[in-house]
Amino acid sequence: EVQLLESGGGLVQPGGSLRLSCAASGFTFSSSAMSWVRQAPGKGLEWVSGISVGGGGTYYADSVKGRFTISRDTSKNTLYLQLNSLRAGDTALYYCAKDRDCTSASCQYFDWLGQFDNWGQGTLVTVSS
Amino acid sequence: QSALTQPASVSGSPGQSITISCTGTSTDVGSYDLVSWYQQHPGKAPKLLIFDVTKRPSAVSNRFSGSKSGSTASLTISRLQAEDEADYYCCSYAGTRAIFGGGTKVTVL
Numbered sequence: 001e002v003q004l005l006e007s008g009g010g011l012v013q014p015g016g017s018l019r020l021s022c023a024a025s026g027f028t029f030s031s032s033a034m035s036w037v038r039q040a041p042g043k044g045l046e047w048v049s050g051i052s053v054g055g056g057g058t059y060y061a062d063s064v065k066g067r068f069t070i071s072r073d074t075s076k077n078t079l080y081l082q083l084n085s086l087r088a089g090d091t092a093l094y095y096c097a098k099d100r101d102c103t104s105a106s107c108q109y110f111d112w113l114g115q116f117d118n119w120g121q122g123t124l125v126t127v128s129s
Numbered sequence: 130q131s132a133l134t135q136p137a138s139v140s141g142s143p144g145q146s147i148t149i150s151c152t153g154t155s156t157d158v159g160s161y162d163l164v165s166w167y168q169q170h171p172g173k174a175p176k177l178l179i180f181d182v183t184k185r186p187s188a189v190s191n192r193f194s195g196s197k198s199g200s201t202a203s204l205t206i207s208r209l210q211a212e213d214e215a216d217y218y219c220c221s222y223a224g225t226r227a228i229f230g231g232g233t234k235v236t237v238l
Contacts, residue, residue: 035227037175037229044132044229044230044231045167045169045175045218045220045229045232046132047220047226047227047228047229050226050227059225059226060226095174095175100177100180106162106181107163107181110163110222113163113180113222114165114220114221114222114223114226114227115165115177115180115181115220115222116165116167116177116220117177117180117186119174119175119176120174121174122174
C-alpha cells in the first residue's frame with residue numbers, strides 16, 4: 001500500500017522559512033516523479049512544484065519560483081520542499097503527491113506527467129505575525 | 130499562470146447524469162492528452178478519478194468518464210449518487226508545470 005506522510009508544517013512569521021518532508025513507502029520511490037500541491041483554507045487546489053524521476057528536472061509554479069526548492073533523497077525515500085521568504089498568501093495545507101507511473105508508449109518521453117495517483121494527508125503551513 | 134476554467138457548481142438528482150467542463154488553452158489542455166480529474170470530499174485528500182483524458186484507475190467506478198475536444202476537457206458522472214456530492218478538479222500537464230482548475234462543487238439534490 002502506497003503511503004505518503006508529510007511533516008514539517010507549522011506557524012511561521014512572514015519572511016521566515018520552513019522545510020517540509022514527505023516520507024514515502026509502499027512503492028519504488030526512485031522510479032516515481034513527485035509533486036507538492038497546496039490548498040489554502042476554503043480554496044481550490046494549486047500545484048506548487050514537481051520533480052522528475054531522476055531528480056534532474058525540477059518545476060515550479062510562478063507564484064513560488066525563486067522562493068521554494070524541491071528535492072528528493074532516494075536513500076531515505078523522502079521528498080522535501082524548502083520554503084523561504086514566506087508570505088501570508090502561502091498559508092495552506094501542503095500535500096505530497098505521487099505522479100502516476102508511465103505504463104504505455106504514449107508517455108515514455110515525459111519525465112513527469114503531472115497526474116497524481118496517490119496523495120498524503122497534508123501538512124499545514126500558516127504564515128502570520 | 131491562470132487556472133483552468135470550471136463552473137463553480139453543478140447539481141443533479143439521483144440517477145441523472147451531469148457533466149463538468151474544464152477549459153484551458155492551446156498550451157495546456159489543447160496540447161497534451163494528460164488531463165486528469167480528482168474528487169475531494171470535505172476534510173479529505175483528493176482522489177484520482179481520470180487520467181490521460183479518458184482512462185480510469187481500476188478502483189474507480191465506471192460511472193465516471195472523461196473526454197476532450199480542443200482545449201476543453203469534460204468529466205461526466207452517470208447515474209448520480211448521494212456519495213458523489215463533493216468538489217471536483219481538473220488538472221492539465223503543461224510541460225514545465227501542472228495547472229488545476231478552480232474546482233466544481235457537485236450537489237446531489
